[in-house]
Every structure is written in C-alpha cells, then in structure tokens.
Amino acid sequence: MSRQVQRYLDQIRAEFSGVDAGELADYIPELARVDPDRFGVTLSSSDGYIYESGDSAVEFTIQSISKPFTYALALDRSGPEAVDAKIGVEPSGEAFNEISVDRATKRPKNPMINAGAIAAVSLVPASSPDERFALIQDYYSAFAGRRLDIDADVYASEKATGDRNRAIAYMLASFGVLDDDPDDVLDVYFRQCSLKVTTTDLARMAATLARNGVNPLTGRRVTDAAVVRRTLSVMVTCGMYDAAGDWVSAVGMPAKSGVGGGILAVLPGQLGIGTYSPLLDAKGNSVRSVLLCRRLSEELGLHFLTVARDARATLRAIYQPCDGVRVYEAHGDLLFCGAEQVVRTVDRGCEDFVVGILDVSRADDVDEAAKVLLSGMSTALHDQGKAGFIVDPDRRVIGDGSEFEQVRYRTVEDAVDAATAFIRGQRSGR
Amino acid sequence: MSRQVQRYLDQIRAEFSGVDAGELADYIPELARVDPDRFGVTLSSSDGYIYESGDSAVEFTIQSISKPFTYALALDRSGPEAVDAKIGVEPSGEAFNEISVDRATKRPKNPMINAGAIAAVSLVPASSPDERFALIQDYYSAFAGRRLDIDADVYASEKATGDRNRAIAYMLASFGVLDDDPDDVLDVYFRQCSLKVTTTDLARMAATLARNGVNPLTGRRVTDAAVVRRTLSVMVTCGMYDAAGDWVSAVGMPAKSGVGGGILAVLPGQLGIGTYSPLLDAKGNSVRSVLLCRRLSEELGLHFLTVARDARATLRAIYQPCDGVRVYEAHGDLLFCGAEQVVRTVDRGCEDFVVGILDVSRADDVDEAAKVLLSGMSTALHDQGKAGFIVDPDRRVIGDGSEFEQVRYRTVEDAVDAATAFIRGQRSGR
Amino acid sequence: MSRQVQRYLDQIRAEFSGVDAGELADYIPELARVDPDRFGVTLSSSDGYIYESGDSAVEFTIQSISKPFTYALALDRSGPEAVDAKIGVEPSGEAFNEISVDRATKRPKNPMINAGAIAAVSLVPASSPDERFALIQDYYSAFAGRRLDIDADVYASEKATGDRNRAIAYMLASFGVLDDDPDDVLDVYFRQCSLKVTTTDLARMAATLARNGVNPLTGRRVTDAAVVRRTLSVMVTCGMYDAAGDWVSAVGMPAKSGVGGGILAVLPGQLGIGTYSPLLDAKGNSVRSVLLCRRLSEELGLHFLTVARDARATLRAIYQPCDGVRVYEAHGDLLFCGAEQVVRTVDRGCEDFVVGILDVSRADDVDEAAKVLLSGMSTALHDQGKAGFIVDPDRRVIGDGSEFEQVRYRTVEDAVDAATAFIRGQRSGR
C-alpha cells in the first residue's frame, strides 16, 4: 500500500538525477575521489517504516551532520547550563568555517559552526580522547540503530590538513572555552566527522529526533525530549548556515548538511529524512539533496508549521458496523504524513475485514499528496482481494472525473450497504 | 471542566503580577500615561475556545504586533515574488529601529523590523493612503473577529515624533524599495500601529494563524495556508529581534511583541495567545508578557517542535461498550493541548453517557500538564452527577498515592464492569 | 624659471587626458550634462604662486569637497568640545552615503561622510538657514580668495532628489545629533554642495590649509592653526572613504574628493592642489584626478611624511663672495617643494647678480624632481644673459654624462673663480 510513497520517491529521485551541477569537495583527496553520480534518499516514518530510493546503502562520511548529535550528547552528559556557558544558540550569519565567536561573551555563536562543534566535543566528559570518542561513536550508533565505523583514510586526511580547525581550537583555548588540550579535542572531532553513514542511517537518526529521542527501529530511548527539543531548536535557527530564514520559509524542517554530501532533515513527530549526493554548491551543501528536501517539503507539505495542523487530525474513530466491514473515520486536516499513516493503519488491519471504508466527510483540508495516497488505497485493497470505499460527499479526496469515482459514496450508510453487497457477492462464489 | 485551565492561568498571572520591573514606553506621552499595573492574558484554542485572565478587555495599541499582519496582507495582495523582491526573510540581529538593509540587495532584512514593515505597507496595493489603511484595518479586523479602531491621540503623537521612521522611509525610497511617497506610506504605518486591541483580540488573531488562516470565532477564512506558513516562518526566525535562537529554544512559539506592551504568540495548529502588560524591558518587550510566555511554554509544553508529537495522538476511538458508558481511547503522546481537547470533548459529549471512561493504556508520553487535566476530569464529571474512570495500567496519568487512585482501572473490561455497577447503583436510588 | 614646473604639469595632464574611463554622475540631470572631456589642474605654492593647466577656469560644483570647510567653520564657531560631542573623528570604512553612526555614541563617525557633514552644518551657529548659509559662503570665499556663488540648477535638483540625505538628517534628529529642523539644515547643506569652484579656487583653498589658515593670495588669516590641524588630521584618516590606508601610503596628502569631479589635496606647509575631471569611478572619485594626484605625489615626492625631510633643508645661507656673484647654500634633503622654492628664490634675486652659484655640497638627499629643477636653473639664467653654476662635488644634482656637466664645479672657490672670469668676459664685450 506504501507503494505509492515508494513510487513518488523514486520518481523525484530520478528527476533530480539529471541535475549535475556542483563540485566534489576537494579539500582532502578522499572526498574528491567519490563517485559524483551517487544519489540516494531514505525516509523513515516516526514509527520506523523505511522508504529507500537509489544509493541508500552507500556509505559516506557524516562530516558536519555530526554536529547536532555531539551537541545533544554534551547536553545529555554536561547539562544545559554547562553547555550554555560555552556555546550560544544564536544564528551566526556566517560560513561554517568562520570563527564566529560572540564579541562580548567569547562563546562560539552556536553548535552548528565548527567553533561550536569543537567546543561541544570538549563538553562530553571523558578521561581520554579515546574514551570521549567511544562515547560519541556509541551515541551516534544508538541513533542510527547500528554500529557506525570510521573511515580511516578520511580521518587521516582531515587530521593532516585541518589548519583552519586548529586555528579555531587554539582560539577557543585562548578564550577559555576549551579546557582540554586543543589537539586532543580536535583529534576526536576529526574522528567524529569521519564516521560512515548511509542515507538510511541518517533517516533513522532523524526519525529518532522526530520521535523525541526514541529510536523507532530499536525502541530504545537514546536521549530525552528536552535534549531533542533544544537540539532541533538550534537546527531551526542555525542549521543551514546563513540562510536560516529562507530555509525555514521554504523547507521548514530542522536540518543539517555535511560536505560529505549528506543532508539530514527532521519533521518533528513525523518523519526522518536522509539524502546523499556528493556534488556540492558554493556553500558546501549537496545540490541534489537541497533540491530534494525542498521538493519533498513543498509537495508533501512537510513544513513543521504546516504539519502541526495534523495534530487534531486523522483517525478519530475506527469501528465495525457489521461483520467484515471496518470504518475508519478521519477528522481534521489530512496532509501527507497523516494520510500515509491512515493508509498504513488500514493496511495493517486488513486481515480483519473484507471491506475498508474511509470516511473523510468530517475532514477539513486535504492536500494533493494526501489525495493521491488515499484514493490509491482502494486499488491496493483490490489487489488483495478486498474492497476499499471512500465516503466523500464534498469531493475532498475523489475529484470530478476521477478514475476512483466508483468507490466514492455520499454517506457511511450507502458505503456500508455497498460493502455488505460486496461481501455477499464474494461469498456467493465470485 | 476547563476550569482547570482557567485556574492555572489565573494562578500564573497572579504570580507574575508581583513583578514590577521594566519601564513604560516614553517616546510619546500617550504611552507613558497608561496604567503600569495592567496585566491581562487570553488563550484561544484553535477551535475558538477562549480562556481570559486579568485585564483582557483593556484596549492598547497594537504597535509592532501589526507587522506580521501587514506582511501577510502584502503577500495576499501582491504575491510572494513581489514581496520577496522588496523584503528579505533573514534575521537581522539588530534592534527593531535599526535600518537593517541588506548591503548587497538593499532590501530590508525582514518584515519584522521597521524598515521591512514600512516596505510591507507600500506593498498593499491601493490608490490612496486612506484606501490602503482601510484594507489594513479590515484585514486585522477579520483576524480579530471584530472591528478594530484607531487611537487618535497615539496616531497624532507617533506622526509628530517619528523622525527615526521618517529616516527609514526616506532611506528605503532612496534605495528604490518604496515606490510611493515616503510620507504617505508612513502615515498609513503610523495609523496601523495605532490600532487598538485587547489580549482577546490578539489571542484570536493568533488562533487564526494557528488555524492556517481560518478565524475560529467567525469560521471565515481570512487568508490561505501558504501566506500563514510564510508569515509564521518569518516570525520564528525574526519575530523576537536579536534573540531568535534563545526564543526558539526556550519558548518555541512564533511570536511578535509591541512597545504598547502586548505579545502575540502562535502555537501552530493548537493555540493563540495574547498578553498585555505595559512595563517594558530594555529591548522594548513587555517584561511580564515575556515571563508569561516562557512559563506557559515550559509548563504546558507549548513548543512547536514538541507539540508536533500530538500529531498522531489523542482520541483514536470513541465507542459505547454498553448503554450509558462511553470509552474514549487516547493514543500517542498526551500534552497540554491534546489533553485540553480530550477534556473538552468528554465535556461536550457528557449528556450522552453516565460514565465516561478514558483509556490511556495505549498512550505513549503524558506530560505534567496533561496529567493534571486528565486526572481532574473525574472530579468534574462527579460534580455533574456522573462518573469518570481512567484505564491506566502503567500509571501514565494516575501516579502512586494519587487522590484519584479509586477511579483508576487496569483494563477496559474492569472499568466497564465498574461503570455498569455505578449505573445500577445510581438507578437503584443511591 | 618655473617653466619647468609648468611644462611638467602640462605633460602629465596631457598624458592622463587619454584616460576616458569612468562615468558622469547621474543622480541629478545637471551633473550628467557636463562635458566629460573637461580636465584641469592647478598647483598653488604655499606662498601663493599658481601653476595652471587645462580647464582650470571652468566652474563646477564643490559637492563633498565642502565637507572639510564646513567642519572647520563649525570648529571655529562652536569650538572643538561642542563639535566632538556631535561628530567623531574615526574612519568609517564605509561609503560616503552610508549612515555610519557610531553604535555606542550615536554620533556620525566623522565629518567627511554625509551624516557628519550634515551635523557640521548644524554646528554653525545662526538664527536662520539664510544666515547660516551666508556664513558658510563667506568662509569658503575667504579660503578661495574670491566670491563663490551657487549653481541654482544643481541646488534645485539636489533638493528635489535628496531622499538619502533626508533619511540621514532625520536619523540624526532622532539621535539628538541635530538640534535644528532637519529640512532647514539640509537646505543649507544642499546649497553648500552647490557652490561653484574652479581648480584654481580649490588650489587656493588647499594652499590656505597648507599655510595653516592664512590665504597666500590675500594674506588674510581665515582660521587658526589648531582648526587647520584638526581638519587636516581628519582628512588624513577619513578623507578618501574606505581606502585611507592606501591613500596615505600611496599619495600621502590630506585630500577630499567630490562627485562634481574635483579633488582638493594639501601638502601641509608646502602646496595646495586642485583638480577637475567629471568622469567618476565606482566610488565616486574622479578617475583622472586620482591618477594625477598619485602621479604628482610619486614623481614630485609630495608625501607629507617625506616632505618633512625638507624641514631642515634648503637655503641655509645666501651670500655675495664678490661683486656680481651670489652663492646660495642648500642644506638637508632637497625634494620638489624645496627645490621649487630655491629656483624661485634665485629667480627673484637675479637682478642683483650676474652669476648665481648654487652650492649643494652640503645637501643630503636630492630626489629626481629636484634634480631636474635645479639643473635646469642654469639654462634659465643663461636665457636671461646670466650664468648659473652648481657646486656639486658628489654629483648629487649633475649626474655623470649630464648635459649640464660644464656648469658643475667641485668647490665654491672654483665656481667663484669661474664666475669672476665669466663677468670679466661679459664686460670685455662678449
């Protein structure tokens, strides 16, 4: 039934595969050697259902996408007061590799720029660099739901060429932001940036944030809701560098990109997204990944301010008016995430009924993505030897001239009558 | 049943009444003459239910809280392309009365600073200042659900003393941002800022934004969802001046304050808040209003990234297992807004049952605010001669040693048995 | 004798006449209508001697070159404390039409940007705009040594289109920098900028600054040395906008340019320069004027840090060893200005001798410009039926293989002997 989502994803991935703008990162040879055509995307629903398309199993280095996770770990282990004393939460309006230290407080402006990310490493309490890195590696792995490992070549290269980061670390030391040896902290930072992930890892990490800290795959609580809220808040205002306002307006998902070519985006409560394509724009963001995120947000209505409409929505009641027939009553606004959930709920329950009736007569707004998903439901049920009817008097889902006109009913009563007839017909040997 | 919400609101209002820090705005005599002790707050649920406390009927001038609404009107009438050509969407990191024009594009950085707000006025197409103001006044009134009028004295004073705004308007004219006569545009701007509102007006305006443009009081669609999303997005990154990151982290509601003493805050999909207290901090924000918003967000969990958890939540099913008994089955995370809705749903339906059973056995996370509301439900029903039971095997709502222990059951079956007994007892004359 | 200087000036003017880069100012039609080929330059020595080349009699509007003079007038009339309270003296690093108000003090950063210049107008005490302008007009006229008048068309145009300046004036009013009505102050400012000057006026105004406030033409003291020092100091650090360091390094003359096409440059103690060519570069400086100033400074050694070398230099003694022979003994470093003065001193005194002997044996450094001037002296005297000999044992002036070898002597004694022989020969009828 989720084939529609899958098909949609494959289709836009195919569309953007044609875009070959951008350049491979070349500040270290390892990044310049990757296959520029790689392109993958994974969606994870907040209950852990995975949609993958393209090179979703290819590993690449996490790079700056690590920043929110080490920040979260620092919040977890050192508490918000200690972290706030060393790292701010305001947008810097500057490129990620600027030093961006607040003039008055001497703190890095936020944890999404290198200065703040390096400071965050130092706020993970540990007695040695190895212990500190082990904590970070375990933490990220818990978010991903599998053991993440290091790309040793990338790590060696980053370490050999990191003059800018060394400058930042020594500057922080001179301001009293770093208490540990700058070179030790940097070593952990370089290792952290070299951890390998796939888009499916990123989607799961994102979904764990979307689920307020519970990994939907493992069911394990990785961190608590307050840490997630703080982390996502900072991603909202500082995640996409100097275009926070534009990203919030156009995409509306807390997100983080890395020069490895990945982007991780979170739709709180709903969805985790991971993308990968190594060709970067001038700001260091993956060209295709940005396009993909914008398109997904636009077409699926994944803006965090929009999705909140779902809050009062979806299945207000599920009941069986008679044997073999189940009615799913949807209320409120129906957008992509809600509709996707409705479709999967119906799918999961389909062993228990012969005819599923979706009643959208009390729904408010239904967007395009939802229409496609919901109207496609009857086909999917039909393929399983069942029937799916839709109660839609105001044509919220089934428009004039739709191919699904024959499954549309004006009242639940009509639909139930039809369902009874269908069941009878089926039993009578058809 | 919503008395709990009312009581909570009265209590925190009373608490912050003791705070007398801050100063009255004094740049015009009219603002310096208001009663500094005034303090009011109104909450509007997204379906229009109003909770008021304190001076919620006192009128004050809207001032900068007008900015998002004129921006929305400009988007409505001129379209996003025309508006984007003249006004940016990035945080300015500067005080509201700085000129803050982007060095490269010469556009005001965003519509929440004076420069952007004045530009927004000029983007409301009209053939005269009077016509333009009439459009603005009508638009705001549609958001508020009542006719808003001007404070003539404030308007006259603003106009007489507005050197800074005149400077900004002439600067914009020199950059080609303003096509109309700067003095004409300013006159409309001064009138717009002088419109009088109450906290209840602000709450309704906020709720209209929370409802994606539909006024929950009048049911009228004032603007469309795309305009609301854009407007709220800009409020997220630019609404609270130079502390966007801190406000998003700590409060997490798109908001706008005015030197008149008001703050309007929106919890998308859920809630509109209006507050008023004229004592201002150094940045021009109402001291008590800021405290109130922070407390409400913290204690009621009104962060937009948190609330999204409600998306899959609340009443998944409502059914009557037997006569006189109704079961409300809650799923997902239960936070303030969802719980408030559950309580009101039960309240609305209580004529149809004798015993209401709230089944939270499949709920995930239940926060403190929700616990108080849900557990208080049984008392409220009891006062009406009915009973309220809670199925809560994992003590998500009723903690150990709670006074509500006697209404807690481990299974729906147990609760239904108890309900049947209760009804029998009641019929038997007890 | 000063023909060499004249020839030099004509030659470099001719060279740069070929440069036709740049655009006419077009923000008002009057400036866009001037003849783009105009090109003039005037040098005034500190004792008032004038060298002119090209369109030195063409009038153009003074524009921003007015700024240092109104600043000087404000210092004169209101005193440095009152002026410092309203206008800073630090470089702004910004374009002239930026507002550039110090964030902390709210004062314009310096008097060479529009904000500071408008503030300076308001610091000329007067009971009416007409009186204030009359004071300014008189003051500038005293610097120029003739009555300067207004270009009425330019004034009318500036006034009609001055949105940017109106913005600045209202901003200053809102900061309490302007005590008078912003429109009144601006009116005077627009008039001041519309005063017409020639390059010769500018050179005289510059020479008056070079002479510490005494007009070398009229002998009248226009202002005192402290005001001049302050004014020139501010021109050093703020006169050429955002390239103070480069201008000081490469040119080293306090200077001010205007969009009318003029540049005024001052070599303190030595020289005033005025140039005119209306084609402007992107920063609003006259392209040819900038080239001319750079070349003059480079080739004539007009850097204020270099020229100070002259301090101990030039004619330490003048004496007549015998009838008809006068010895001029030059000490110290000989650069353009000193050499030019030596040449003119000899020229002035040539009625009193038959043979002039220039003794440079005790001079230190002699630059190229000085060599040309000094060695040419003998030709000039020869043309007047006299002789000019040079005592130059170390070849400081007359290099190996020079055409002037025959007038070079190793000792004063040798030169005096030769002079006596020359006079004898002349008397004997040759």
Add this chain to the structure above:
Amino acid sequence: MSRQVQRYLDQIRAEFSGVDAGELADYIPELARVDPDRFGVTLSSSDGYIYESGDSAVEFTIQSISKPFTYALALDRSGPEAVDAKIGVEPSGEAFNEISVDRATKRPKNPMINAGAIAAVSLVPASSPDERFALIQDYYSAFAGRRLDIDADVYASEKATGDRNRAIAYMLASFGVLDDDPDDVLDVYFRQCSLKVTTTDLARMAATLARNGVNPLTGRRVTDAAVVRRTLSVMVTCGMYDAAGDWVSAVGMPAKSGVGGGILAVLPGQLGIGTYSPLLDAKGNSVRSVLLCRRLSEELGLHFLTVARDARATLRAIYQPCDGVRVYEAHGDLLFCGAEQVVRTVDRGCEDFVVGILDVSRADDVDEAAKVLLSGMSTALHDQGKAGFIVDPDRRVIGDGSEFEQVRYRTVEDAVDAATAFIRGQRSGR
C-alpha cells in the same frame, strides 16, 4: 644650552610619575613581575642628539613595537608587491589580538595587528627559523645602533602560552597567507617580541625612521626612504589600534605601543621618541606613555601636519657683520624642533663668536615652546662668558615685561652696535 629641553622633559616626567592608574600585563608571569614604578623617556633629534629622563636605561621587551620594523624588513627583502599580496594597509578598527583578516582578500588587514605581524615574519626570506631571526635581530640592532638581545624567560613564556597567536597562525596558513610552517613562523615571532630595548633604543630607532632610514648615531643607512615612508604611513593609520583618528588629531606622530610598556613615536624629519612605563590601560597601551606623548605633542607642537610649517623655516642666513659677532637670521614659523635646532646651532658655533645675535624679525609664527627655548639662549651664552641678543621688533619671542627685555633689540644695527660695545667692554677688562 639644551638644558632647557632637558629641564622641560624632567618636569613633565615628574608630573606624570604621580599617575599610577593602569595594570601590569599579566598574561605571562614575567611581565607581571616588573617594577610598576619604572618610568623613562628619551628624545632623539634627527641629528642624533639625545635627551634622557628617568629610567631610560632600563631594559624591557619590545613586544608589538617590533611590528613596524619587521614589516620594514619584509618590504626591504621581499619588495612591496610581495608584501602587499599578503598584508593590507587599512585600519582594522579592532583590537590587536583579533584575527582581522579581510573578508574578501583573506589578507590580514594591516601589519600592526598580530595577524599581519606574523605574516610579515614569514615574508623575511630565510632558509631556517634561526636565520630568519638573525636577520630580524640584526635589522632592529642597526636601527637602535647597538646589539639587542633576547629576554629568554619572556620568550619561553610567550611560547608556552600563545594559544591566540597559534590560532592566528593556523588561520593564516589555512588562507594561504603563510607559506612556512606556522609553528616555525611563530617561534621567530615570539623571539622578536622578546628582544630587550631601553627608551633610548626606541628613540634611536624612531630617529632612524625620522631620518628616512639613516641612523643618526651611526650614520649608517639601515633602509631606504620608500620603505620608511610606507612603514610610517601604515603607523599613521593603523599604529594605535582602533583610535587612529583620535591619535592623528591629538598627537599627530606615527607611533607604536607594546604591552611591555613602551611607546615609540616618530616626528618625520625631526624627532624620535621612546617612552617606558609598564602600567597599561584597558587597550594595552602604557598609561603614562600615552599621557607623555600627548603632552609633548601638544606643548612642543610635534604634530606632523604642524611641523611641516618648519619646512621653510629656521636659519636662512648666518653671517658675521664684524669680528666676534655672528648673526643668525631665522625665517618662517618657529616651533619646537626648529628652535631646538637653532639653539644647538648657536651652541655649536659659540667658540667662533663673542656675541650671538638671533634675528627673528622675519619669522612668521613662533609657538610657546620656541619662545622659551630662544629667550633662554641669552642666559646660556651669558653663563659661558658671552652674550646673546635678540632682534625682535614685533615681540615674537620676548613679550612685554619679560625678564629678557634687556637683550631685545629692534634692528640688527642696534644689536650689532650693542655687541661691539659689549666686546669692547669685555676687552677693556670687565
């Protein structure tokens, strides 16, 4: 005869000894351990005459005063093009230890901030750090006229604590500004800053700059005039950090201060000044040294724009109207430096006359410092059994009621008559 200068210097040094504001530098223990009461000052005339007062023989570390000299050495050895490609010449408006790299070019803004100074070190071509340091040490020593050595403790401490400078060096490396190993360059920089000087060294280094590169003590040319001009130009606009405009206006001498407590100031063509007092203000400038420089400039008229007036000044003629009498004819403006020179010229020549007559009748402006020096000349000559008369018809030097009235004459003839009478009287046995 120069006792007046000496007395003046002793007096103002004594006055400022009472100032005990400021703090010892404490970023390394060595600087915090110096005696806070130390206070010395040395003046060197451009011909090498030295006036010393207080702790002028105490050694302290040169620190940032090294910056202009390494910049000069880089210009000398690598040429201006290569240097300009790596270091700008514009004021940074920022503290010395900010990174201050130009956003567009990635070059340090100027060589007077640490970033530029470190880059300058790397522009001294050498095959090893030791060779590079040897070149620097030799160069500084040539300026000072004696061998300068390193303070090994300060060097060790700087090296151990220099996180900020390490940050800057790595940042420069990442921008491609540093071609050598950052740690190697820094090591030379730390050594350079640890060289020990006295105020007399600083005064001689300054006088060498004042003399356009010729050390007045050794007579050796250390660098050429173009390098000096460039170096002094940059000191004018960038030497005193973020107060360039104020320093130029108030002091008007290219200068450089160091956290060791020293200030070096140059009056081009005239004077070198070195001061030392280790108590620093908040910006890291020596409190007493700044006061001293301001007072010296103000009272002695040492502003570079003022002093240029001297250019046409001082002794235009020296002649002997009769045996035992010498007339010194002063022209132009007489300020401190010119007058000091006149006094010393008379002093030097006094073996050749019995009566010295100073003719100031053709002088223009005579400032207070010059009056004191010139009028005191007669006392000094009297102490040597000679007489000093002043021809001063317009009372330029000898005011009404002056104690020197008896040596004042209205014409040279009167003075010569009096001189003849004096000589006769002396011969007749008086």
